[in-house]
Amino acid sequence: MPSAETEPPTPELMLVFYRRLYPFKSIFKWLNHEHTPGRLFTHREIAFTLQNDVYLRYNSFTTADEFKKQTCTLNPTRFEIGPVYTARPRDRKTIRPGAFTPAQRELVFDVDMTDYDSIRTCCSGADICKRCWGFIGAAVRVLDTAVRQQFGYRHLLWVYSGRRGIHLWVSDREAMGLTDDQRRALVDFLTVVQGGKDMNKKVNVRPVVKGQGRAGDLPPSIQQAVDQLADPFGDLILQEQDCFRGEAGWKELLQLIPDSKIVERLEQKWTRSEDRSSYDKWTDLKEEIKALYKTSQARQPMKQAMQDIILQFTYPRLDAEVSKHRNHLLKAPFCVHPKTGRICVPIDPEKIDEFDPDLVPTVGQLLRELDAVASEPSGEEHSDWEKTSLKPYVDMLEKYALGLMSEVRKDRLANDMTW
Amino acid sequence: MHKSSRKIVAEVQVHSGLKYPHRLSLYDQPPTEDITIEEFETCAIDRLRVLSEIESCYARNRPFDELKEITHSQSEKHIPLDHNSATTKDRDGQRRKDNTGHFVLRLAFCRSEDLRRRFVKAETTLFRVRYMNTTISERREFHKSGDFDWTLVEVEERKKYASELKLVPDASPEDQYLKVRWTRVPDLVEKRRVLLKDGWAYVPSRELSSIVFQEFQTRLERALAMTAKALPWMDEDTRLEPILANLSQGFIAGVGSEWGANESTGEEIRAEMVDELAHKHFPMCMRNLQENLKRNHKLKHFGRLQYGLFLKALGLSIDEAMVFWRKSFTGYNDDEFNKKYKYNIRHLYGLEGRRANYPAKSCQQILMNDQPGAEDSHGCPYRHFSADNLQTALLSMYSPQGLTEADLPEIMGTVKAEAFHVACTRVFEITHTTQNVAKGDGIGSGETVTHPNQYAAASRALERASGDGDTVMR
Numbered sequence: 025m026p027s028a029e030t031e032p033p034t035p036e037l038m039l040v041f042y043r044r045l046y047p048f049k050s051i052f053k054w055l056n057h058e059h060t061p062g063r064l065f066t067h068r069e070i071a072f073t074l075q076n077d078v079y080l081r082y083n084s085f086t087t088a089d090e091f092k093k094q095t096c097t098l099n100p101t102r103f104e105i106g107p108v109y110t111a112r113p114r115d116r117k118t119i120r121p122g123a124f125t126p127a128q129r130e131l132v133f134d135v136d137m138t139d140y141d142s143i144r145t146c147c148s149g150a151d152i153c154k155r156c157w158g159f160i161g162a163a164v165r166v167l168d169t170a171v172r173q174q175f176g177y178r179h180l181l182w183v184y185s186g187r188r189g190i191h192l193w194v195s196d197r198e199a200m201g202l203t204d205d206q207r208r209a210l211v212d213f214l215t216v217v218q219g220g221k222d223m224n225k226k227v228n229v230r231p232v233v234k235g236q237g238r239a240g241d242l243p244p245s246i247q248q249a250v251d252q253l254a255d256p257f258g259d260l261i262l263q264e265q266d267c268f269r270g271e272a273g274w275k276e277l278l279q280l281i282p283d284s285k286i287v288e289r290l291e292q293k294w295t296r297s298e299d300r301s302s303y304d305k306w307t308d309l310k311e312e313i314k315a316l317y318k319t320s321q322a323r324q325p326m327k328q329a330m331q332d333i334i335l336q337f338t339y340p341r342l343d344a345e346v347s348k349h350r351n352h353l354l355k356a357p358f359c360v361h362p363k364t365g366r367i368c369v370p371i372d373p374e375k376i377d378e379f380d381p382d383l384v385p386t387v388g389q390l391l392r393e394l395d396a397v398a399s400e401p402s403g404e405e406h407s408d409w410e411k412t413s414l415k416p417y418v419d420m421l422e423k424y425a426l427g428l429m430s431e432v433r434k435d436r437l438a439n440d441m442t443w
Numbered sequence: 444m445h446k447s448s449r450k451i452v453a454e455v456q457v458h459s460g461l462k463y464p465h466r467l468s469l470y471d472q473p474p475t476e477d478i479t480i481e482e483f484e485t486c487a488i489d490r491l492r493v494l495s496e497i498e499s500c501y502a503r504n505r506p507f508d509e510l511k512e513i514t515h516s517q518s519e520k521h522i523p524l525d526h527n528s529a530t531t532k533d534r535d536g537q538r539r540k541d542n543t544g545h546f547v548l549r550l551a552f553c554r555s556e557d558l559r560r561r562f563v564k565a566e567t568t569l570f571r572v573r574y575m576n577t578t579i580s581e582r583r584e585f586h587k588s589g590d591f592d593w594t595l596v597e598v599e600e601r602k603k604y605a606s607e608l609k610l611v612p613d614a615s616p617e618d619q620y621l622k623v624r625w626t627r628v629p630d631l632v633e634k635r636r637v638l639l640k641d642g643w644a645y646v647p648s649r650e651l652s653s654i655v656f657q658e659f660q661t662r663l664e665r666a667l668a669m670t671a672k673a674l675p676w677m678d679e680d681t682r683l684e685p686i687l688a689n690l691s692q693g694f695i696a697g698v699g700s701e702w703g704a705n706e707s708t709g710e711e712i713r714a715e716m717v718d719e720l721a722h723k724h725f726p727m728c729m730r731n732l733q734e735n736l737k738r739n740h741k742l743k744h745f746g747r748l749q750y751g752l753f754l755k756a757l758g759l760s761i762d763e764a765m766v767f768w769r770k771s772f773t774g775y776n777d778d779e780f781n782k783k784y785k786y787n788i789r790h791l792y793g794l795e796g797r798r799a800n801y802p803a804k805s806c807q808q809i810l811m812n813d814q815p816g817a818e819d820s821h822g823c824p825y826r827h828f829s830a831d832n833l834q835t836a837l838l839s840m841y842s843p844q845g846l847t848e849a850d851l852p853e854i855m856g857t858v859k860a861e862a863f864h865v866a867c868t869r870v871f872e873i874t875h876t877t878q879n880v881a882k883g884d885g886i887g888s889g890e891t892v893t894h895p896n897q898y899a900a901a902s903r904a905l906e907r908a909s910g911d912g913d914t915v916m917r
């Protein structure tokens with residue numbers, strides 16, 4: 025029975041979860057890119073957060089079984105995955121300083137609902153509902169396209185963060201090897217919404233046209249994003265969230281309009297008819313632009329402002345620090361969120377709009393499902409997840425890992441042929 | 444040092460008449476002939492002078508044009524490189540000295556991650572400035588010699604992406620494009636000055652220098668890492684070791700020092716004094732954090748970090764810091780506070796985690812790192828506030844100390860020119876006129892603000908010099 029209720033898991037539940045359900049083998053394959061344990065796994069840092077909040081860094085393992093055994097012994101509330109180092113993290117004290125540095129790491133992204141608190145009207149803080157999930161949906165679409173089409177990466181794993189956000193792990197070989205400088209460049213390329221809460225206009229990505237001093241067209245990558253975001257903007261900002269209905273909302277909107285005459289007219293109009301919907305107000309703006317002569321100097325800045333507003337309200341707000349450093353730790357897929365009890369399950373980006381955070385299985389629910397199928401002992405403990413609603417998610421990771429492994433195999437074969 | 448490279452060098456010599464055919468160098472040939480200890484040291488020290496000047500330009504946040512000017516004149520003075528046509532000059536001798544100095548400093552600076560990073564930055568800047576001062580034909584020759592591995596984008600492909608190439612900033616229809624993997628031009632990617640397709644960057648040919656600079660940097664980074672690995676073997680030469688150690692020290696001393704707790708006046712600050720000190724002595728970034736903290740009774744992570752380290756350097760002890768933060772976070776009970784923030788604060792004081800003695804953040808760090816997100820209040824107000832909010836905030840914070848509406852145009856002009864530290868310095872001058880600070884005086888002998896703690900320290904010093912602190916507040 026899926027349930028919207030959240031339930032913080034007890035240590036007892038957690039232990040059964042690790043013993044019988046956590047897909048250690050699939051996680052191993054995903055991290056290691058092949059069946060035989062290689063550096064990608066053996067030199068990889070795992071950091072555990074124990075029940076008493078003690079944080080254990082620099083663990084590493086030689087096999088998936090060892091990883092599972094240690095996890096069951098420590099019974100952490102969650103664990104994080106770090107970089108692949110130049111040596112085994114657990115041996116780091118015996119290594120010459122300087123010889124222990126991060127060498128590889130998935131390129132990771134973190135999008136969290138708290139960064140949308142100033143625009144979403146339905147919830148705030150830790151809360152999330154199906155309605156504000158729309159922001160995440162828009163973010164996933166834009167990021168997924170950008171990372172695939174612009175950067176050319178193929179192996180993207182999207183994972184629900186267990187509460188109010190989403191993580192992306194990119195495992196392509198080039199992505200794994202990026203330096204911190206390259207990661208920073210990539211993230212800055214993808215960052216569009218900027219400036220603290222005291223900055224009204226948070227989108228300033230237009231280059232200045234040489235010799236004219238005016239703002240030019242959007243760079244190609246961002247133009248593509250605007251095209252993608254036009255519909256979500258209508259559904260999400262104008263309809264669902266109705267961001268500009270209230271006075272605070274529409275005043276914020278008017279601050280982003282460069283034409284003072286238009287601002288004045290609309291301010292009067294919207295003050296008079298208090299309850300005009302966001303959709304109507306957006307239409308008012310469009311009408312104002314239409315009313316300007318095609319050749320008018322005022323037209324271009326207004327059109328640009330409309331695009332910039334779409335970006336400001338719907339473009340993905342990235343937690344840039346997570347992505348910039350190879351040694352940033354990120355919670356592992358399939359961990360249990362300690363507050364909600366929900367599993368951090370993989371998500372198919374194609375079906376992001378169908379995803380409902382309230383329907384993600386909790387650890388309590390999974391164990392009840394296990395009890396319900398009676399205690400017929402299975403041949404191997406690992407496959408217990410097959411009897412629960414965790415199955416489709418593990419299948420997804422498994423399929424993803426197999427894709428990654430077959431490409432690595434092909435690469436290796438190709439390299440062998442050249443000799 | 445390396446015997447294997449001799450043969451290649453000999454071939455080049457036949458080809459151009461000069462042993463070093465180009466002024467510019469990617470430094471892929473270590474010196475091959477015998478070098479005296481004196482020469483070893485002079486070449487290195489002369490080069491070090493230039494690199495230190497470059498570093499302090501960065502530390503002072505000088506605009507690129509000034510940095511270019513200074514770098515050029517320094518390099519002309521200490522390690523000049525003449526054009527091939529200057530036949531009266533010992534061009535090979537100059538280039539030999541340039542090469543030797545570079546390789547000696549590699550040995551001195553490969554020892555730690557930090558030194559390597561700084562060395563690479565300074566060397567890349569030097570290379571960049573020299574490159575900009577070469578002629579077009581010299582560059583062309585240099586490109587041919589460098590094995591840069593780029594491909595020219597064919598007309599067909601250019602047509603295919605025409606509509607998008609048109610949107611690349613400053614694009615013109617006549618542009619030629621080079622195609623390289625995006626990882627080779629991260630700086631152009633960061634500024635969105637290229638079209639990205641499937642991981643390939645389409646670089647307008649006028650940006651070609653970016654590829655060259657990036658290549659210089661990448662090769663140097665790789666070479667330094669290799670040198671670092673081979674270093675234990677080098678240490679055996681006891682005559683070189685003290686010289687190398689000395690060289691790397693010189694680099695460190697040449698830059699503005701960090702503002703750690705030990706640089707404070709030694710006076711203990713108590714928790715209850717902070718608010719008043721903030722009104723009298725804090726730069727705007729810290730005033731803003733204090734106001735936010737008072738208003739919201741909390742600060743987000745980077746705000747706590749920026750403010751906490753500042754207060755530490757100001758002289759707030761760990762015990763007083765605990766009192767200060769506890770009192771400020773009124774929305775939390777003791778248990779929550781201890782759980783969520785105590786560790787955090789102790790960490791700032793180096794009592795947890797890797798127990799580092801974190802220095803307070805400099806203006807450059809505040810301006811450049813950890814950009815504030817939509818809900819944050821850290822950062823530099825001069826940079827991260829919109830114009831309206833900045834003006835309102837300036838008036839509300841500093842009008843008791845004499846800042847008026849008439850001062851705003853000048854300050855906003857500086858902000859618009861992105862000279863944020865200059866704007867901050869000007870506010871310091873305005874708010875200290877009663878202590879006889881005039882325009883241009885800066886925070887003392889014309890110096891500009893480069894660190895929030897330096898601002899606060901200068902303000903407090905003025906107060907002490909003018910006698911009783913309490914009478915200054917009006």
Ligand SMILES: [Zn+2]
Pocket residue numbers: 144146147151152153154155156157
């Ligand atoms: Zn909601």
